[in-house]
Amino acid sequence: GQQVMQIPQYQHVQEGEDFTTYCNSSTTLSNIQWYKQRPGGHPVFLIQLVKSGEVKKQKRLTFQFGEAKKNSSLHITATQTTDVGTYFCAGDLQGAQKLVFGQGTRLTINP
Amino acid sequence: NAGVTQTPKFRILKIGQSMTLQCTQDMNHNYMYWYRQDPGMGLKLIYYSVGAGITDKGEVPNGYNVSRSTTEDFPLRLELAAPSQTSVYFCASSYTGNQPQHFGDGTRLSIL
Numbered sequence: 001g002q003q004v005m006q007i008p009q010y011q012h013v014q015e016g017e018d019f020t021t022y023c024n025s026s027t028t029l030s031n032i033q034w035y036k037q038r039p040g041g042h043p044v045f046l047i048q049l050v051k052s053g054e055v056k057k058q059k060r061l062t063f064q065f066g067e068a069k070k071n072s073s074l075h076i077t078a079t080q081t082t083d084v085g086t087y088f089c090a091g092d093l094q095g096a097q098k099l100v101f102g103q104g105t106r107l108t109i110n111p
Numbered sequence: 112n113a114g115v116t117q118t119p120k121f122r123i124l125k126i127g128q129s130m131t132l133q134c135t136q137d138m139n140h141n142y143m144y145w146y147r148q149d150p151g152m153g154l155k156l157i158y159y160s161v162g163a164g165i166t167d168k169g170e171v172p173n174g175y176n177v178s179r180s181t182t183e184d185f186p187l188r189l190e191l192a193a194p195s196q197t198s199v200y201f202c203a204s205s206y207t208g209n210q211p212q213h214f215g216d217g218t219r220l221s222i223l
Contacts, residue, residue: 033211042201043154045211088153090212097208103153 003027004091006102014110019076021105023089030095032065032072035088037104043088076107084109113137117202117215124192124222132187132218134202142205143185144212145169145177147198154201160185161208192222 005024013019023032031050035043047056049065049072056063060083062075072091076083086106090099118133136143145157156169160179174196176188185204189196199219203212 031209035212042214042217043203043212045213048211092209095209098159099205099209099212101154101156106151 003093004089004100004102006089006105008105009103010106010108012108012110013079015081016078019079019083019107021074021087021089021107023072023074023091023102025070025091025093027093028069029072029091029093030069031092032069033090033099034063034072034074035090035101036085037088038085041085079107079109081109081111083107115202115204115213115215117200117218119218120216121219122221124189124220126192126194126222128192128222129188129190130192132189132200132202132220134185134187134215135183136185136202136204136213137183138204138206138213139182140204140206140213141182142208142210142212143179144203144205145175145185145187146201146203147171147196148201148217149198157187157200189220194222196220197222 033048034046037043053067054065060077064073086104088104089102115136141162144159146154155171158177160166163182166177199217201217202215205212
């Protein structure tokens, strides 16, 4: 069954609003990765978090890894139309050397 | 550097036909994966391989077969196509099992 849960499934925002997607696991993750899939495209790797409590930024995107290494979030500040797509998290459960993908959060933006 | 290359990009099959989706990577990655993605849905793992000669089932292996005779190639075989196999198929590769995965552009398959 699904071991990496991602919420929300869908999010629609006005351009300029912020957006956050959350990823949760019932077991400890050795690392978590985030991917973006543009409409009609393929998933593209964005970032990897490894350390407990880690925070990384890429321009308007902020990625966090929880202290217990069981959850993560991706926050986009002041969304732009180029942010449209589906964002997936993927976690390595307890160092199993196998990524499990979340269901994804589909972001749509009203310009 | 081509990365992960999938062929064909599009294909229409009739029910009961068979076909092979090709995937090749030039990054010398050990791990390779096949996913399917139904419209508006997430990624479901079909099969994966941790190296040449080794394959294992993923979440939804029924109706599919794979082989990994070389590090570079990981073809996916559909033996008796069914409408439920209409989907977009992505091949991906990574150096190890928990390293970032590189995806191909996908094969859009319709079975009528």
